[in-house]
Amino acid sequence: MSSGRQRAAVIGLGSMGYGMAQSLMRGQFEVVGCNISPEAVERLKEEGGLGAASPAEAAEGADVVVCVVVNAEQTEHVLFGPGGAAVTMRPGAVFMSAATMDPESSRSLAARLEATGRYYLDAPISGGPAKAASGQMTIMASGTPQAFKASDAALNAMAGTIYRLGDAAGPASAFKMINQLLAGVHIAVASEAMAFAAQQGLDLAKVYEVITGSAGNSWMFENRMPHVVSGDYHPLSAIEIFVKDLGIVQDMSRAARFPTPLAGAALQMYLAAAGAGMGKDADASVARVYANMAGVTLPFTNATRKKK
């Protein structure tokens, strides 16, 4: 590259991936975007990025390939499917995998890629779209020293907080799954508590005020329960995300012969919400499932997906 700038491919330009691409551009990376629907790629090009038609094309000549898809299956497809990135990545380049997945999948994908002389950083993310766009999100990362070294500039461009969690792929994904177990249960129990409070005749705005100032508070209660108070279920994060993530927790739980009764009970509530047609609504829609089961009336304004 005549510019001498590092080049980053970003595969998956959803609300997180697009923001990460913007943060990389701000960090002086040359950024190539690739996405299933072309609109996000066109938008990125208008902001000074490049576009590619396949992961293979995007990864060609890249120093860093940042993969921001939904799960292990999609990540495998991006790497090893038709038009996959693994073939065109130059030896010594690094693949940063942001999708939430079980640690065994991380280890397996890393082993396959590293056998070909490329590096793999297990790098799940959190913090939401706004922090992704401002370069302030959190990245939980584990990988070989070489994978970390090759990812260093990109990590600094994208993250406000970087947790270094081990010298191989796997632990970072495990930390993320532990976080998702807690987050998923916290949203479900917050929903249980709010709907029960409504059944008991309590004022929900007052419940929000008292609980957020008390020992029963959680990050998720504080962040998600305004949906229930206002009755507006526009999704920031949808029910289906926790159908997926608590599903992974259950798979891990079964494989390890480790019982997780609370995560299991919470998963059933997300399944009930999805089954009732709320899969794309805000995850706090679990409260509506409780209300429907018990004949309780909650505030409701709407639940349609916001235009991006």
Place this chain on the structure above:
Amino acid sequence: MSSGRQRAAVIGLGSMGYGMAQSLMRGQFEVVGCNISPEAVERLKEEGGLGAASPAEAAEGADVVVCVVVNAEQTEHVLFGPGGAAVTMRPGAVFMSAATMDPESSRSLAARLEATGRYYLDAPISGGPAKAASGQMTIMASGTPQAFKASDAALNAMAGTIYRLGDAAGPASAFKMINQLLAGVHIAVASEAMAFAAQQGLDLAKVYEVITGSAGNSWMFENRMPHVVSGDYHPLSAIEIFVKDLGIVQDMSRAARFPTPLAGAALQMYLAAAGAGMGKDADASVARVYANMAGVTLPFTNATRKKK
């Protein structure tokens, strides 16, 4: 009283009640203490308080009777049992009930007492012994305007935060139960997550660091999980507290025909802990139940009750 000071009776000088008595003395109340075991009464007298042998004796001439016992049954006994306070309280005095109980019990006790011309403030507490002693705890209160007026000086002496939650007994207890539902589930799921993290081979101190900085955090995770990291289960709050409180939640749930599957699953874990002999250990001992079920080793130093 020649001093012109208000007089408060404090029934139940446990770790919360004793601190509340100290805060009332600091607030210029003349304080009479009453407790099942005499040591706490003797200690209060050394600090300038008075002692009484029964609730009836303590309540005689009191402007405010603060009752800090464990549950509705004990509260009823303090009011209406042999040597109970209801008979000797002067008309116009107020009974402030701090025990955690279901709202129906609060309404019933208030109705019985108020029929005799005394006032009843439904006034559950939170914040722990240190805040009780410094006059900084939280009081969730509901009751008639007269009950609030008669409690005003005592509330200000004891609480840093006072939530005014309605003009009759009942709602304050309901708010407290909603808080306990969340708190009980949060400790149980924190225990589930920490023990699962140990099974996955993660460093628990690092899990604590990552989760307390992430969206999976809760007030209880942050407050209780140091027990699991260090392996020291000295009780600040014991397993039996949540056997009791989630038991009340289940009673309310059954009476209301309102399903609470997460609170129900958490209760089973506290029962498992109590059944395994950990009833008086720290509530984070639920993590040891998970570890025992799955053959996982957690740090363990001890679990004996600290000398007071």
